[in-house]
Amino acid sequence: MAVTERKKLDAQKLRADFPIFEQEINGKPLAYLDSAVTSQKPRQVLEALRTFYETSYANVHRGVYTLSERATAEYEGAREKVARFVNAPSAREVVFLRGATEGLNLVAYAWGLDNLGPGDVVLVTELEHHSNFVPWQYIAQRTGAEFRAIPLDDHGELRLDTLDEIAGSEQVKVVANNLVSNALGTINPVERLSAWAHERGAIMVVDAAQAAPHHPIDVQALGCDFLAFSAHKMCGPTSVGALWGRQEILERMAPFNLGGHMIRAVNLERTTWGQVPAKFEAGTQPIAEAVGFGAAVDYLTGIGLDAIEEYEQELAAQALEALADVPGIKLYGPPPERRAGIVSFNLEGVHPHDVAQVLDMRGVAIRAGHHCCQPLMAKLGVAATNRASFYLYSLPEEVDRLAEGVHEARRLFA
Numbered sequence: 001m002a003v004t005e006r007k008k009l010d011a012q013k014l015r016a017d018f019p020i021f022e023q024e025i026n027g028k029p030l031a032y033l034d035s036a037v038t039s040q041k042p043r044q045v046l047e048a049l050r051t052f053y054e055t056s057y058a059n060v061h062r063g064v065y066t067l068s069e070r071a072t073a074e075y076e077g078a079r080e081k082v083a084r085f086v087n088a089p090s091a092r093e094v095v096f097l098r099g100a101t102e103g104l105n106l107v108a109y110a111w112g113l114d115n116l117g118p119g120d121v122v123l124v125t126e127l128e129h130h131s132n133f134v135p136w137q138y139i140a141q142r143t144g145a146e147f148r149a150i151p152l153d154d155h156g157e158l159r160l161d162t163l164d165e166i167a168g169s170e171q172v173k174v175v176a177n178n179l180v181s182n183a184l185g186t187i188n189p190v191e192r193l194s195a196w197a198h199e200r201g202a203i204m205v206v207d208a209a210q211a212a213p214h215h216p217i218d219v220q221a222l223g224c225d226f227l228a229f230s231a232h233k234m235c236g237p238t239s240v241g242a243l244w245g246r247q248e249i250l251e252r253m254a255p256f257n258l259g260g261h262m263i264r265a266v267n268l269e270r271t272t273w274g275q276v277p278a279k280f281e282a283g284t285q286p287i288a289e290a291v292g293f294g295a296a297v298d299y300l301t302g303i304g305l306d307a308i309e310e311y312e313q314e315l316a317a318q319a320l321e322a323l324a325d326v327p328g329i330k331l332y333g334p335p336p337e338r339r340a341g342i343v344s345f346n347l348e349g350v351h352p353h354d355v356a357q358v359l360d361m362r363g364v365a366i367r368a369g370h371h372c373c374q375p376l377m378a379k380l381g382v383a384a385t386n387r388a389s390f391y392l393y394s395l396p397e398e399v400d401r402l403a404e405g406v407h408e409a410r411r412l413f414a
């Protein structure tokens, strides 16, 4: 039997695709360890944007002239790529919008306002980014539904054993959870949550903003009903993202934004809506950005999501081991095999901003803050953490520089 060798990622080679690394920061080679907030862009994506603007740019779905038809074909081609990327049954189930935040707001408003009411329960988790927490909390308050959160254990993993107790005998209508936590890197058991949500007659909404760049996604295997993500975290342009939703639910939903392109007919008495996904794409869309998103999907698919994930887990394991040697360090989150390439920590007696500044002087960029996860910070009993996050262009020697910089911060401040 033929044995197929798994593709290994060559970060040093891939790095050459990213022009940003041709510079020094504070006299040192740039070690960009903040990819969870946004990723850097390869030439392949930058060139796709430039070529589109130079050769095919026009508005889409509006003109009967050749250039507009060409632009429309590229825009719709990008939708097909994004649909394949998440194994969507149909490209019509993919809505382009500004990013994960807008996608999650779309579901909370357009689905939530019509489907939630007193006596219903909206279930999120203590691990959510504000963009999958605040819209649900707000819409629950607007509709009179109960808003509850699944708690975490000491490793930052969801306590699924508490699900039945939290839900009680009430009607859970929606479960909203991230597939990968941006603050701790935890990979969450979305398949199990989806199955539980469906047993209860609820829909399952997945925030895949941190998963899509690093982890193979299959909406059919996850069994969810909606899944949102942003291009800028996965080598693509800013201001574009995708919401995948089950066609039958999207079709029953009211629109979110109203205006041009999303209509079928408008008259003085009433307006009827266009078909999905046009119904959710009012106004001029981020056209070139969507084409760039398609190029980013090609880029990541060419490398292989499995290879990206495996490589990042190696870097995270290396970082956890190296940082564990720093006296007074507190590392948060699950063991490396259940986390993505994200490592959060605090240094006793040292403010996270001071740690990040010492690292910046050494050319190492990390994030310090609450990571838009204030409920999680409250649970951890801190106002902020330091967070290093890795991607396909991160190098093992950058992890060493991270650890050296944290030792230095301790010597200076602790």
Ligand SMILES: Cc1ncc(COP(=O)(O)O)c(C=O)c1O
Pocket: 036, 037, 098, 099, 100, 101, 102, 129, 131, 132, 178, 180, 181, 182, 207, 209, 210, 230, 232
């Ligand atoms: C887990 C998670 N969800 C949602 C978002 C929001 O993404 P965007 O700002 O691209 O809409 C982020 C961004 O950091 C995130 O990490």
